[in-house]
Amino acid sequence: MMQQSYYSLGRLTEIIGTWLLAILWALPLLYAFWSAFHPAEFSTRFDLLAPLTLKNFANAWGVAPFPRYFLNTFVLVTMILVAQFIICTLAAYAFVRFAFLGREVVFVLVLVQLMIMPDVLIVENYRIMSAFGLVDTILAIGLPYMASAFGIFLLRQTFKTVPKELEEAARVEGASTMQILWKVYIPLARPVYLAYGLVSVSYHWNNFLWPLVITNSVETRPLTVGLAIFAAPESGVDWSIITAGTLLAVAPLLIAFLLFQRQFVQSFMRAGIK
Amino acid sequence: MPVSRLLMSRVRGVRLQTHVYGWLLLLPAAVLLVTFTHYPTVATVIQSFFSTAKGTRAAEFVGLENYQFMLEDDLFWQVLGNNVVFALGTIPASIALAMLMAMLVNESIPGRGLARMAYFTPTILPMVAVANIWLFFYTPDYGLLDQIRGLFGFGSHNWLGDPNTVMGCIIVMTIWKEAGFFMIFYLAALQAIPPELREATMLEGAGKWYYFRRVVFPLLMPTTVFVLVNAVINSFKLVDQLFILTKGGPDNASNLLLYYIYQVAFDYWDTAAAATLTVVLLAILVTASVSQFYFLERRTHYQ
Numbered sequence: 001m002m003q004q005s006y007y008s009l010g011r012l013t014e015i016i017g018t019w020l021l022a023i024l025w026a027l028p029l030l031y032a033f034w035s036a037f038h039p040a041e042f043s044t045r046f047d048l049l050a051p052l053t054l055k056n057f058a059n060a061w062g063v064a065p066f067p068r069y070f071l072n073t074f075v076l077v078t079m080i081l082v083a084q085f086i087i088c089t090l091a092a093y094a095f096v097r098f099a100f101l102g103r104e105v106v107f108v109l110v111l112v113q114l115m116i117m118p119d120v121l122i123v124e125n126y127r128i129m130s131a132f133g134l135v136d137t138i139l140a141i142g143l144p145y146m147a148s149a150f151g152i153f154l155l156r157q158t159f160k161t162v163p164k165e166l167e168e169a170a171r172v173e174g175a176s177t178m179q180i181l182w183k184v185y186i187p188l189a190r191p192v193y194l195a196y197g198l199v200s201v202s203y204h205w206n207n208f209l210w211p212l213v214i215t216n217s218v219e220t221r222p223l224t225v226g227l228a229i230f231a232a233p234e235s236g237v238d239w240s241i242i243t244a245g246t247l248l249a250v251a252p253l254l255i256a257f258l259l260f261q262r263q264f265v266q267s268f269m270r271a272g273i274k
Numbered sequence: 275m276p277v278s279r280l281l282m283s284r285v286r287g288v289r290l291q292t293h294v295y296g297w298l299l300l301l302p303a304a305v306l307l308v309t310f311t312h313y314p315t316v317a318t319v320i321q322s323f324f325s326t327a328k329g330t331r332a333a334e335f336v337g338l339e340n341y342q343f344m345l346e347d348d349l350f351w352q353v354l355g356n357n358v359v360f361a362l363g364t365i366p367a368s369i370a371l372a373m374l375m376a377m378l379v380n381e382s383i384p385g386r387g388l389a390r391m392a393y394f395t396p397t398i399l400p401m402v403a404v405a406n407i408w409l410f411f412y413t414p415d416y417g418l419l420d421q422i423r424g425l426f427g428f429g430s431h432n433w434l435g436d437p438n439t440v441m442g443c444i445i446v447m448t449i450w451k452e453a454g455f456f457m458i459f460y461l462a463a464l465q466a467i468p469p470e471l472r473e474a475t476m477l478e479g480a481g482k483w484y485y486f487r488r489v490v491f492p493l494l495m496p497t498t499v500f501v502l503v504n505a506v507i508n509s510f511k512l513v514d515q516l517f518i519l520t521k522g523g524p525d526n527a528s529n530l531l532l533y534y535i536y537q538v539a540f541d542y543w544d545t546a547a548a549a550t551l552t553v554v555l556l557a558i559l560v561t562a563s564v565s566q567f568y569f570l571e572r573r574t575h576y577q
Contacts, residue, residue, distance in 0.1 A: 015384065021375065023392070025393050025450065028408065087302045094300040097296075100293040106304070112311060124318050146306055208401065224403075228517055228518060239416075268455070269461070
């Protein structure tokens with residue numbers, strides 16, 4: 001009996017602890033929602049009867065060129081994802097299927113990028129982009145990330161698990177090297193592509209420092225940089241409008257996350273473990 | 275694939291064909307990696323031995339002068355110290371919270387799906403957006419923090435304007451943003467622990483705490499090393515919040531290494547000093563990654 005009641009007390013603490021921590025963690029975002037959906041005078045007055053409004057969103061949309069920022073981010077994220085899929089797939093296939101000269105050394109050189117990410121090479125990469133005449137282009141934001149060591153590594157690990165028999169069977173049927181990649185390897189790695197894609201999209205949707213350095217016009221700025229300018233204290237924009245703008249900027253990713261929570265969590269897990 | 279066909283028909287012998295094919299597939303990745311990772315890394319190191327070109331005066335070789343200047347620069351030491359404080363403030367707390375969160379949502383608790391969602395959501399938000407939201411909490415008078423303190427009769431406080439509290443504010447926000455991300459890795463590790471282990475430990479009459487200390491914690495060790503290294507790397511490469519919250523101020527009290535590099539390079543346009551600082555940052559990042567490799571290789575051989 002004693003044991004039983006002791007155990008359930010422990011369990012009760014666990015449950016309450018889990019909930020309290022969850023509420024604490026959700027508060028900042030819930031607060032942002034509160035502030036964005038209510039008139040400015042209710043920013044810090046929590047009245048359940050406070051009138052709801054969408055005006056803050058309309059104002060935010062009007063104050064900053066959000067449609068353009070959305071377009072820029074969308075183009076950027078898509079461009080990086082497509083390029084990463086192609087470039088990393090080819091490289092991973094090379095590492096797994098071809099015992100070419102210098103393979104081991106080159107692989108280690110690829111892994112260097114896991115330690116030295118483009119995020120910290122902003123000074124030299126800015127110089128390189130200037131030399132190419134690419135400063136203030138969306139292409140320049142994406143270029144340093146397209147050959148992703150992380151993506152190559154992840155796909156190489158996955159391709160390694162493809163059974164040799166499947167490849168042999170395809171070869172017997174007359175498939176060429178590229179057809180084997182397309183018909184055997186890529187379909188089997190589909191979950192990894194999904195996982196990598198989700199991680200990549202969220203990373204580049206949120207990336208800030210390099211885009212800030214390399215862009216200087218509305219036509220190229222992604223959402224994060226636009227948001228930072230819009231929310232700067234100098235801009236003198238009202239608090240509720242800033243939260244509304246912030247929520248607008250995160251909305252696509254947040255909605256996708258809420259809808260596909262399981263896939264997101266599993267993708268980040270998968271990407272981290274390999 | 276006309277190009278590859280051509281190559282296949284021209285090059286006789288399988289071995290040469292393997293090399294050529296392998297390299298061709300690798301080519302796009304290799305070109306991009308060399309251009310935007312290897313070359314700039316080497317160029318940064320070289321640049322750190324040269325002076326900054328000014329006007330008509332070209333950059334000239336100055337040996338270790340840039341390093342000497344850096345070591346004599348009080349601001350450099352302050353920024354590095356800040357970064358250490360920031361790392362020590364965020365890392366242990368994030369890891370402990372991440373472990374706790376993972377264990378909580380790994381139990382069959384009512385509402386655990388919602389709890390997991392609450393913990394993880396900050397991870398997918400951009401740091402800039404998070405900083406926007408938190409900025410309001412820290413605003414003097416109007417901000418949520420001061421409003422709550424006001425209820426208890428405390429006066430207002432300029433949280434981000436006070437050198438004594440600014441780092442604490444940034445640390446708390448960063449922990450909120452990161453803990454849920456690290457939780458994921460612990461969750462994956464916990465799910466890999468066979469449930470029989472728990473039953474066996476419990477059968478021997480041991481309590482939950484004993485089970486955690488003697489069974490779970492050691493089994494989570496590889497994950498902890500992985501998370502620790504990533505947390506160290508993040509604490510040196512993620513400075514987005516400073517652009518919104520403090521700009522490194524007041525009086526550089528919240529300035530971090532990468533933000534300082536940004537200032538030196540793009541506010542003062544002193545590329546030599548920026549390169550020298552970047553070499554320090556690279557050294558820190560490489561040390562962190564290599565130590566992970568070293569620890570994990572030695573400790574775990576199960577894969």
